[in-house]
Amino acid sequence: MAQVDRQQWDVVVVGAGGAGLRAAIEARERGARTAVVCKSLFGKAHTVMAEGGIAASMGNVNGHDNWQVHFRDTMRGGKFLGQWRMAELHAREAPDRVWELETWGALFDRTPDGRISQRNFGGHEYPRLAHVGDRTGLELIRTLQQKATALQQEDFAAYGDHEARLKVFQECTVTRVLKDGGRVAGAFCYERESGRFFVLEAPAVVLATGGIGKSFKTTSNSWEYTGDGHALALLAGAPLLNMEFVQFHPTGMVWPPSVKGILVTESVRGDGGVLRNSDGRRFMFDYVPDVFKDKYAQTEDEADRWYEDPDGNRRPPELLPRDEVARAINAEVKAGRGSPHGGVFLDVSTRMSPERVKRRLPSMYHQFKELADVDITAEPMEVGPTCHYVMGGVAVDSETAAAEGVPGLFAAGEVAGGMHGSNRLGGNSLSDLLVFGRRAGLHAAALAAAPGPRPRVSPEQVDAAAAEALAPFHAREGAENPYTLHQELQSAMNDLVGIIRREDEMAEALRRLASLRERAARAGVEGHRQFNPGWHLALDLRNMLLVSECVARAALERTESRGGHTREDCPAMERAWRPVNLLCRPVEPPPADPAADRIRLERVRTEPIRPDLLALFEKEELVKYLAEEELPE
Template identity: 75%
Template sequence: MDEYDVVVVGAGGAGLRAAIEARERGARVAVICKSLFGKAHTVMAEGGIAASMGNANGSDDWQVHFRDTMRGGKFLNHPRMAELHAKEAPDRVWELETWGALFDRTADGRISQRNFGGHEYPRLAHVGDRTGLELIRTLQQKVVALQQADHRATGRKDPAGYESGLRIFQEYTVTRILKEGDRVSGVFGYVRESGEFFAIAAPAVVLATGGIGKSFKVTSNSWEYTGDGHALALLAGARLLNMEFVQFHPTGMVWPPSVKGILVTESVRGDGGVLRNSDGRRFMFDYVPDVFRPQYAETEEEADGWYADPAANRRPPELLPRDEVARAINSEVKAGRGTPHGGVYLDVSSRLPAEEIIRRLPSMHHQFRELADVDITKEPMEVGPTCHYVMGGVEVDPDTAASPAVPGLFAAGEVAGGMHGANRLGGNSLSDLLVFGRRAGLHAAAYATGLTERPAVAEEQLAAARAEALAPFGDGGEHPYALHQELQQTMNDLVGIIRRAGEVKQALERLAELRDRAARVGVEGHRQFNPGWHLALDLRNMLLVSECVARAALLRRESRGGHTREDWPAMDRDWRRSNLVCGLSGESVEVVRQPLPALRPDLLALFDRTELAKYFTPEELTDEHA
C-alpha cells in the first residue's frame, strides 16, 4: 500500500492548486483524477477569473468585490469566506502570471479585465474565452516543474513522477474515505482501465471533485460530475450545507438535441451580447428586481451607453446575476415567447464586428459553427438554462478549508460549501478554487506533517470497501443506465429551476424508490473497461446528493438565489439567518437549520442601509452592528 502525507481527490483547478501548495510545504502528495490529467472540468470556466486588481477601473478593490459577492449570494454566503476570497484573489492571479499564464493585456500592458454579471466593475482576468484551459495548463506545468525539481534532487529521471514527492494517478476513482476512529487514514478505490483496487494511506485528504450536474438531464457538466466528493464526505461523517442552491446557468445550447446543455459562456453577455425573445424584444428590462434597480438600466439607450461610459449610465440588465437571468429566460419561454427549440436568442453579431467576435470569443465561434451550424458573427444563438453549478458543498472552516466534523478531511472548489451563498457570480468560481485550493493544501500539509502518530488503515474497512465495489456483479436485475436516466428526469422535472412542494415530495418518493432499486443494480462482464460498473458505483453518490438537494429544497420555504419556490415566491428575512445542513444518520439523510455567522460591523458598513433592510430586520441590524 502506497503512503503519502496528503491525498488530493480531483485534478481540476482546486485540486492542482492544493497539491502544489502541499508539495511546496514539504508534504508528499498523491493526486487522484477520475479522467486523464488535464481533462478537468475547470476548462469549461471560460470567461475569466474574478479579482479586484483595478486594471480596468481604479475604483475597484476587495471591499467592492466582497459586496458584489454577498449581494449575489443574497447574504447567505459565509462572510469570512467571501472576505478571504475578495482579499486574496488578486494575489492568486498575479501568481498564475509568474507561473506562465498568458492573460489578455490592456493597451498599456496590464492584465485585461472584462465585465461579468453581478460585478460592479470589469473584474475578470481572462484569456479570450478559454481562461479555464489556460489556468489548467499553467497549474499542470507547475506540477511538472515540481516533479522535475524532485527528480533533480534525487538524481532520478522518472517522467511519471513515481519517485517524486508529487504523483498523479490518472483514471482512478475513489469510492471510500478510510478512517481510524474519527480521523482520516486514507482512501480506497479502483483503476478505471483495469478494474484493479487500490488503497493509499494518508492522514489528510483534500476533496476537490467538483459538482453534481450529472444528476440532472440538462447540464453543462461532463460525465465526471457525479457528486463523488459530496457523497464521500457524507459517508465519512462530514456535513453538507446549502445543497438546495443549484445554479442553472442562463445560457446553455438548446439545439441540436445532441448538444443540449453545453455551456455558452457569460463572456458573450459580458462583451455586449443581448437577450431577445421570439418577438425580437430585449426582455431583461422587465425582470430587474427592486433590490438591483438602482444599479441597472431601464432603457436600451442607457444600457448601450454603459459600455462607452460606465460612470454615466447603469449596467445592462443582461449583466444581472445568473439566477435572475435564468428565471427571466424561463418565464419568457413559459409565456410562449421562446425560440422554436425552447430557448431565447442571444445576439452578439449586431453589437460587435465579426473580427472582434472571433478575437474575443474564439471558442464560442468554433462551438456554434461546428456543433449547431450557426455563425455567431452573423446570426443569434439559441440559448436556455442548464444545470451548471452547485453552491452547496462540504461544510469547512473558512481559514483552513478543513471539515470541523472529520479531522484530516479538507475540501476546496465547487465541492466545498459556504463561499457563494444562494448564488455564485460568474468568474468567482476560478478565483474561489485558487484561493481555497491554496488554503486547503497549506493546512492539509501542516496537519499531516505535524502529527506525531498517523492513523492506521484497518483491513476490515478495506474488505468492506471491496465488497461494496463488487456488489453490482451479483444477481441484480436493475440496469444502471436506466436508473440514471430516471434519476436525471426526476431531478430535471421535479427539483429543477422552479420548485413546488408537491413536486419535491414526489421527487423524494421517486428517489427513495431509486435508492432501493440501485441496491439491486446488476452489471455484466469483467471489471476491465466496464463503464456500466463505473456508473453503478456512481449511482450511490448521485442518489445521496440528489436526496440532499430535494430535502433542503422542500424545507426552505422561500425563494432566494438559485432556489426558487413557486409556492413561496418571496425572500423571507427569517431564512436569511439560517443555512440548511445535511448529514447522515445511519443510511438516512437528515437536514437541520444552522445559524449563519454574523457580519462584522466593518463589513456591514460597506452596504447601504436601505439595501440591508430588504434582508435584515431593524433588530438584526442593531445586533450585528453591536
C-alpha cells in the same frame, strides 16, 4: 482479506481540476508527499470549460475597484447567505492568486498599456475578470499542470524515480474515505481501466471533485460530475451545507441537439450580446429587481450608452446575477414568448463585428460553427437555463478549508459550500478554487506534518470497501440496468427539483428517489472489471442518489425563494430565513432498508457579519435582506 496494494503518502488530493492542482502544488511546496487522484486524464478536468475569466479586484481597467467592492458584490449576489469570512478572504486574496499564475506562465489578455485585461461580468460592479479570450479555464489548468510537472521534475532530479513527492493517479476513482476512529486515514481507489483496487494511506485528504450536474438531464457539466466528493464527505461523517442552492446558468444552448447544454459564456453578454424573445424584444428590462434599479439600465437607450462608456454605472440588464437572468428567461418561455425550441435568442451579431467576435470569443465562434453549423457572427443562438453549478457543499472552516467534524478532511472548489451563498457570481468560481485550493493544501500539509502517530487503515475497512465496489457483479436475477436508473434519476431531478420548484413536486421527487435507491441496490453489470463503463456508472449511482436526496430534502425544507432556489409556492425571499443554514447529515446508523431516508436535516444559524463589513452596504439594503436581530444599531 482482499489483496490490495497500499501506499503511504502525507496528503491525498481527490480531483485534478483547478482546486485540486492548486492544493497539491501548495502541499508539495510545504514538504508533504502528495498524491493526486483524478477521474479522467490529467489536464482534462472540467475546469477547462470555464470560459469567461477569473474574478479579482486588480483595478486594471477601472481604478475604483478594490476588495471591499468585490466582497460586497459577492455577498449581494448570494443574497447575504454566504459565509462572510470566506467571501472576505476570497476578495482579499484573489488578486495575488492571479498574479501568481502569471509568474507561473499564464498568458492573460492585456490592456493597451500592458496590464492584465479585465472584462465585465454579471453581478460585478466593475470590469473584474482577468481572461484569456474565452478559454480562461484551459489556460488556468495548463498553467497549474505545467507547475505540477515542474515540481515532479525537481523531485526526480533530487530523489530519482524511487521516491516521488508529487504523483498523479489518472483515470482512477475514489470510492471511500478511510478512517481510523474519527480521523482520516486515507482513500480506497480503483483504476478505471483495469479495475485494480489500491489504497492511499494518508492523514489528510483534500476533496476537490467539482459538482453534481450529472444528476440532472440538462447540464453543462462533464461526465465526471457525479457528486463524488459530496458523497465521500457525507459517508465519512461530514455535513453538507445548503444543498438546495443549485445554479442554472441562464445561457446554455438548447438547439441544435448536437450542442444542447453547452454553455454560452457570460462574456458574450459582457461584450455586448443581448437577449431577445420571439417578438424580437429585449425583455430583460422588465425583470430588473427593485434593489438593482440604480445599478442597471432601465431603457435600451441607457444600455446603449453603457456599452459606449464601460465606466458608466448603469449596466445592461443582461448582466444581472445569473439567478435573475435564468428566472427571466424561464418566465418568457412560460409566457409563450420563447424560441421554437424552448429557449430565447442571444444575439451578439448586431453589436459586434465578425472580426471582434472572432477575436474576443474565439472558442465560442469555432465551437458552435464546427459542432452545430451556427455562425454566431451572423445569427442569434437559442439559449436557456441549464444546470451548471451547486453552491451547496461540504461545510468547511473559512480559514483552513477543513471539513466540519472529520479531522484530516478538507474541501475546496465547487465541492465546498459557503463561499457563494445562494447564488454564485460568474468568474468567482475560478478565483474561489485558487484561493481555497491553496488554503486547503497549506493546512492539509500542516496537519500531516504535526507530531504524533499516523492513523492506520484496518484490513476490515479495506475488505468492506472492496466488497461494496464489487457488489454490482454479484447482482441476482432481476438485476436493474444502471443506465436506466440514471436516466430516471436525471428526469426526476430535472422535472421535479429543477429551476422552478413546488412542494408537491419535491415530495414526489423524494418518493421517486426512495424507489430508485431500492432499485439501485440491485443494480447489476456483466463482464469483467476491465473496461467496464456500466460498472463505473453503477458505483456513481450511489453518489448521485445520495446527493440528490440532499438537494430535494433541503429544497423542500426552505420555504422561500432565494438565489438559485426558486419556489413557485413560496415566491418571496423571507428575512427570517436569511440567517438559517441547512445542514444535511447522514442517518446513523445507516438503515438496512435501501428505500429508507439516508439524510437528516439540521438548522443552524449563521455567524453575524462583522460590523466593519456591514458598513460597506447601504442601510436600505440591510433592512431588506437581514433579519431583525442582525441589523446594526
